[in-house]
Amino acid sequence: xxxxxxxxxTVAVNEEGFMxxxxxxxxxxxxxxxxxxxxxELTEAHWKVINFCREVGAASGKAPTxxxxxxGAGITTKEMFxxxxxxxxxxxxxxAGLGKPEGCV
Amino acid sequence: MxxxxxxxxxxxxxxxxxxxxxxxxxxxxxxxxxxxxxxxxYQPGFLFIPFGVYSKKDVIKPKRNFIPPQIKLIQSEIExxxxxxxxxxxxxxxxxDYDYLIIATxxxxxxxxxxxxxEHEWNQSIFTFYSFEGSVELWKKLQTWEGGRMVVxxxxxxxxxxxxxxEFLMLADWFFHERGIRDRVELVxxxxxxxxxTKPMASKMLGELLVQKGIHVEPEFYIExxxxxxxxxxxxxxxxVPFDLLVTIPLNKGAEVVGKSGLGDELNYSPVNKYTFxxxxxxxxxxxxxxxxxxxSKAGSVTHYAIDLFGENFIxxxxxxxxxxNFDGHANCFLESGFGKGLLIDFNYTQEPLPGxxxxxxxxxxxxxxxSEANHWGKLMFRWMYWNILLKGQELPFPPTMTMAGKWKA
Numbered sequence: 001x002x003x004x005x006x007x008x009x010t011v012a013v014n015e016e017g018f019m020x021x022x023x024x025x026x027x028x029x030x031x032x033x034x035x036x037x038x039x040x041e042l043t044e045a046h047w048k049v050i051n052f053c054r055e056v057g058a059a060s061g062k063a064p065t066x067x068x069x070x071x072g073a074g075i076t077t078k079e080m081f082x083x084x085x086x087x088x089x090x091x092x093x094x095x096a097g098l099g100k101p102e103g104c105v
Numbered sequence: 106m107x108x109x110x111x112x113x114x115x116x117x118x119x120x121x122x123x124x125x126x127x128x129x130x131x132x133x134x135x136x137x138x139x140x141x142x143x144x145x146x147y148q149p150g151f152l153f154i155p156f157g158v159y160s161k162k163d164v165i166k167p168k169r170n171f172i173p174p175q176i177k178l179i180q181s182e183i184e185x186x187x188x189x190x191x192x193x194x195x196x197x198x199x200x201x202d203y204d205y206l207i208i209a210t211x212x213x214x215x216x217x218x219x220x221x222x223x224e225h226e227w228n229q230s231i232f233t234f235y236s237f238e239g240s241v242e243l244w245k246k247l248q249t250w251e252g253g254r255m256v257v258x259x260x261x262x263x264x265x266x267x268x269x270x271x272e273f274l275m276l277a278d279w280f281f282h283e284r285g286i287r288d289r290v291e292l293v294x295x296x297x298x299x300x301x302x303t304k305p306m307a308s309k310m311l312g313e314l315l316v317q318k319g320i321h322v323e324p325e326f327y328i329e330x331x332x333x334x335x336x337x338x339x340x341x342x343x344x345x346v347p348f349d350l351l352v353t354i355p356l357n358k359g360a361e362v363v364g365k366s367g368l369g370d371e372l373n374y375s376p377v378n379k380y381t382f383x384x385x386x387x388x389x390x391x392x393x394x395x396x397x398x399x400x401x402s403k404a405g406s407v408t409h410y411a412i413d414l415f416g417e418n419f420i421x422x423x424x425x426x427x428x429x430x431n432f433d434g435h436a437n438c439f440l441e442s443g444f445g446k447g448l449l450i451d452f453n454y455t456q457e458p459l460p461g462x463x464x465x466x467x468x469x470x471x472x473x474x475x476x477s478e479a480n481h482w483g484k485l486m487f488r489w490m491y492w493n494i495l496l497k498g499q500e501l502p503f504p505p506t507m508t509m510a511g512k513w514k515a
Contacts, residue, residue: 015305066327067261071371078329081341086325087299 007032025097053096063093063101110203114140117394118209123498141182154240186366210360212395218356221331252289253349265403279443295326304457374398380430401434413505435507439484447480453507461512
């Protein structure tokens, strides 16, 4: 299993750069990965979604799909695309230290 | 008598009914199957109808032909499942009680969930081949279509048979070549995925194949709406893709009855243990086929392998033993790539599709992730196997769990 150092911490990642152990995640790591994803600053709205995804991840062991997020976090699909442009579910899973959403087989 | 109730007599329901009918002691068990539709559709055949390769009669047969006489088949809609009372209410008020319930109600398309799709241009310039009627309408259209920009769009994943949109595009390339109008047709694939397919190796190799065939991919395209008058589809991030002919793969959802019975997720797929298909909520309910939320491909081949293992597991479980967590998400599918050729992919929950050779004594090997004529014949042979072997719950000469034999590792 590959590792990489993000925000001064060495964490396990898969071949697509997704963290494989959600317990290694920190808020600093989220800020760093968000920058790599082209999001310069994580606002309160971003954190609301990230925290929701962390909760779903902790309960189910899986990253939520876009539909789970829009249903559960009180946010529209359109807003998700503004916050996390292009693939929002994948992008937020990456930032939240969860695996790739399983919806896409 | 112990009562087993199976909801849905499609691919999964029919296969498991036949399998358990053979495996269970029918002096002790009563199996009842409920489905609202008397017709069994060979769904993989819908892909071929628009191009005139298959006709209507190739893909429909009466359900009754595939159900053994010991099993009671009821034709009815299902009103609601009442798992707390171990019973199901049919439309019309009849109650069926059960000791064990198998939900095999499948998944279906919902074009009405995307604004602009199922409106006045439906079956005029906007089509789908994900239904029997839709594929026949598209066949009629393609008879006289004189070319232009054909856009294939997947609304949202998961969909049934995730490779079918790619096959459709490659068959379209071949079809328009044969008609001598390929130079007047632009082929575009707008997909929510970052590339041609989900898994890296297959995405790369299939992506290259699409480039060779002159098919343009518009990746990460999440459709918000179609504009039937201006003939364009618009994504959530406001990209626009114009079309002359739109072929949509609408949102796929599980059966509404699953959702309203409190057994579904946000898309009405029922949460299960992905290795055994036991419901997360009730210990006498299993969910097989497309109806579950297992993160395997929604395809008949997956269901077939799953049921190979499920039969024995069900016997174990109902005689008081523990379920064995043995299903690995194994799928293999022949992909039609046009010009009499095809590809084969073979994968599971953890192993992505790889190139190589798929060994099969007497017939194979079949080339994996690479075009060959043998794969095309494999694909066409599959229709015969489906009607004559698979539905009857008989075993194929393929192992149910995936093997690495013949696969080339990177």
